[in-house]
Amino acid sequence: MDFWDFFWLIVYSFFFVAYLMVLFQIIGDLFRDHELSGWWKALWIIFLIFLPVITALVYLIARGRGMAERHVAGMEQARRDTETYIRDVASGPSPADQIASAKALLDAGTISSAEFERLKSKALV
Known part of the structure; x- marks a missing residue:
């Protein structure tokens, strides 16, 4: 070629x-x-x-x-x-959504009250 x-x-x-x-x-x-x-x-x-x-x-x-x-x-x-x-x-997710999902976990018995309070304070910060 x-x-x-x-x-x-x-x-x-x-x-x-x-x-x-x-x-x-x-x-x-x-x-x-x-x-x-x-x-x-x-x-x-x-x-x-x-x-x-x-x-x-x-x-x-x-x-x-x-x-x-x-x-x-x-x-x-x-x-x-x-x-x-x-x-x-x-x-x-908004803080309200985070708290609502943590509350659902608390109501289902997946997490304890102390863990819920910790997640709630973390979401509000």
Whole structure:
């Protein structure tokens, strides 16, 4: 294999990987779109199988703006979910929740009164 064969192999490999990335983005967008019916989704998938490059170009031209908007909306929702999760985990249970769970343990006989008082004072600190 000489230099030019290797060069063209690298170029073809780059375009093939780029096409696969676009294809997976299109398929992900198809299933992310809740406004498109199942029949239209199936039709797009069939065309992607039998006429892949042309269908991908048509999809990007016809639905590119909506694709970007759905992607941004998904990223914003993921950011909000992450922030909510971090806020919930960082705050931990409230002192009232800690005392209530300690009281439930005391009522069940799992802990003694001295342990309940210790947990209660720890929660109030």
